[in-house]
Amino acid sequence: MAINSLMEDFSSLDTSSLVDKVEAKLVQLLKDQKLNVGDSIPKELELAERLGVSRTVIREALLRLRVMGLIESKKKKGAVITSPDIFGIISKSVNPHILDQATLKEMFELRLMLEIGMADFIFQRITPADIKELKQIVSKEPDATQDYLFNIEHEIAFHGKLYEITGNETLKKFQRMLLPVFDYVHHSGLLKKQVSIKRFVSHKGLVDIIESGSPEMFRNAMRNHLENHFSRLFE
Amino acid sequence: MAINSLMEDFSSLDTSSLVDKVEAKLVQLLKDQKLNVGDSIPKELELAERLGVSRTVIREALLRLRVMGLIESKKKKGAVITSPDIFGIISKSVNPHILDQATLKEMFELRLMLEIGMADFIFQRITPADIKELKQIVSKEPDATQDYLFNIEHEIAFHGKLYEITGNETLKKFQRMLLPVFDYVHHSGLLKKQVSIKRFVSHKGLVDIIESGSPEMFRNAMRNHLENHFSRLFE
DNA sequence: TTGTGCATTATGTATGACATAATAAAAATA
DNA sequence: TATTTTTATTATGTCATACATAATGCACAA
Numbered sequence: 001m002a003i004n005s006l007m008e009d010f011s012s013l014d015t016s017s018l019v020d021k022v023e024a025k026l027v028q029l030l031k032d033q034k035l036n037v038g039d040s041i042p043k044e045l046e047l048a049e050r051l052g053v054s055r056t057v058i059r060e061a062l063l064r065l066r067v068m069g070l071i072e073s074k075k076k077k078g079a080v081i082t083s084p085d086i087f088g089i090i091s092k093s094v095n096p097h098i099l100d101q102a103t104l105k106e107m108f109e110l111r112l113m114l115e116i117g118m119a120d121f122i123f124q125r126i127t128p129a130d131i132k133e134l135k136q137i138v139s140k141e142p143d144a145t146q147d148y149l150f151n152i153e154h155e156i157a158f159h160g161k162l163y164e165i166t167g168n169e170t171l172k173k174f175q176r177m178l179l180p181v182f183d184y185v186h187h188s189g190l191l192k193k194q195v196s197i198k199r200f201v202s203h204k205g206l207v208d209i210i211e212s213g214s215p216e217m218f219r220n221a222m223r224n225h226l227e228n229h230f231s232r233l234f235e
Numbered sequence: 236m237a238i239n240s241l242m243e244d245f246s247s248l249d250t251s252s253l254v255d256k257v258e259a260k261l262v263q264l265l266k267d268q269k270l271n272v273g274d275s276i277p278k279e280l281e282l283a284e285r286l287g288v289s290r291t292v293i294r295e296a297l298l299r300l301r302v303m304g305l306i307e308s309k310k311k312k313g314a315v316i317t318s319p320d321i322f323g324i325i326s327k328s329v330n331p332h333i334l335d336q337a338t339l340k341e342m343f344e345l346r347l348m349l350e351i352g353m354a355d356f357i358f359q360r361i362t363p364a365d366i367k368e369l370k371q372i373v374s375k376e377p378d379a380t381q382d383y384l385f386n387i388e389h390e391i392a393f394h395g396k397l398y399e400i401t402g403n404e405t406l407k408k409f410q411r412m413l414l415p416v417f418d419y420v421h422h423s424g425l426l427k428k429q430v431s432i433k434r435f436v437s438h439k440g441l442v443d444i445i446e447s448g449s450p451e452m453f454r455n456a457m458r459n460h461l462e463n464h465f466s467r468l469f470e
Numbered sequence: 471t472t473g474t475g476c477a478t479t480a481t482g483t484a485t486g487a488c489a490t491a492a493t494a495a496a497a498a499t500a
Numbered sequence: 501t502a503t504t505t506t507t508a509t510t511a512t513g514t515c516a517t518a519c520a521t522a523a524t525g526c527a528c529a530a
Contacts, residue, residue, distance in 0.1 A: 017513070031332055043480060054515045059481090060298060067302040068325075070333060076480055076523040083335040090303075090321050097266055098305060100318040106405035109356065113406075114345075117352030120458065121344065124469050170341035171348075219454050223355065234359050252482070278511060289484045294512090311492040311511050 022051060022061040040080045087173035094177050096184035108185040111178050112229060116222050119215040121166040130165050131211055137161060138204045158203050191232040201225040257286060257296040265316065275315045322408035329412050331419035343420040346413050347464060351457050354450040356401040365400050366446055372396060373439045393438050426467040435459040
């Protein structure tokens with residue numbers, strides 16, 4: 001079925017340029033030959049000769065793989081296969097000013113889902129040191145009268161720590177990618193006006209639950225904690 | 236501050252190639268000039284002249300932007316700014332055979348988080364038609380004796396429908412990206428052996444809750460439904 | 471053995487040329 | 501005049517070649 005859809009793509013949409021085809025061929029090469037990270041691929045000239053295209057085309061195709069993080073090329077050693085840091089890469093291209101508003105709003109939603117869904121991982125992997133650190137962060141919690149930026153920083157510190165506790169690096173990168181988006185969406189006119197800022201479950205409340213509650217309790221508490229955001233999304 | 240960090244980058248790590256600099260300059264151009272989607276950017280030759288580099292370099296920089304989905308270039312009209320379909324793009328570079336195992340496992344975890352965290356969005360946006368469709372999918376639920384592939388297909392149909400109900404296109408793309416990863420992780424020796432396949436809350440159970448329950452109930456039920464996966468991650 | 475320097479090699483950059491496709495302008499026809 | 505066809509123009513896509521640059525390894529000398 002994978003092959004079929006591939007064929008379809010090729011037959012139906014033959015608007016593909018030469019570089020497109022070469023790119024596909026190279027990716028397939030990586031897949032087929034089961035090359036491992038660190039292995040090096042043929043030189044540009046060799047590829048050009050073997051595929052019967054100019055070096056320019058090869059270079060463009062390789063460049064694409066490089067941008068996608070599949071390879072890295074050094075001056076003499078040629079190109080070697082790397083394990084792509086996906087989110088690190090797209091972080092570069094996530095530009096709130098360029099992404100369309102619908103996508104931005106959706107990414108905002110994604111963050112809410114993740115923070116609620118991470119409960120089990122927090123409970124599974126948290127250490128006493130983590131709890132201590134959380135408590136320390138919470139102890140510095142600013143009251144509502146405090147200046148705005150400081151509040152933001154505190155939010156990031158607290159929630160960022162939660163992401164960290166999950167021990168999931170990919171998730172952490174995802175959060176870093178979402179941070180500017182979140183901030184942007186929060187302040188642009190994308191969401192409904194915030195009618196009343198109520199703090200339902202506080203950060204301290206969350207920590208208490210982490211310390212002596214259950215994942216289930218945490219999910220509900222976090223959902224409640226994020227109510228201000230949800231209420232701006234829904235009616 | 237943005238300028239400072241930029242300077243630092245340039246001074247500390249001047250391993251950046253010409254293309255790197257041009258790329259950064261172009262991205263900055265897009266940001267500064269607040270160009271909207273659909274606006275076209277200067278021609279390659281013009282850029283080459285203005286920045287004092289060869290067309291080769293300009294082309295490579297533009298190509299990077301293209302791979303990142305920031306621009307699209309047509310034969311005559313030049314390049315126009317587009318709203319990048321991030322996940323569509325990285326889907327292409329998500330290759331389970333190339334990603335390292337730690338990342339794969341983490342992406343597996345991400346999926347679990349999302350499916351639990353999506354509860355509120357499902358309840359907020361589901362329509363009677365959706366419920367009807369869900370019931371129809373469930374009615375065809377195969378029993379455990381049925382052939383394996385059919386079971387997989389059914390899983391994808393059901394959970395995919397849930398993603399769809401959230402109305403979040405970005406999430407949907409994210410799922411499509413995760414699908415091959417999920418399958419791969421599930422079958423490779425990455426996770427602990429599956430001791431006993433128990434179906435806790437069934438698909439039908441989930442539908443019942445969607446129809447007459449609450450987000451809170453759904454989260455717990457989904458967590459339970461995914462227990463087989465969780466148990467392979469945790470002890 | 472250690473270090474310096476040179477040769478080699480593969481990518482990075484520059485330049486010029488032509489192909490191709492999309493658009494606009496001009497010409498031809500009804 | 502209106503409409504279609506042809507032609508010209510333009511900007512990207514592809515090719516070819518030459519040279520710059522940096523990393524690697526080898527040879528030679530201290």
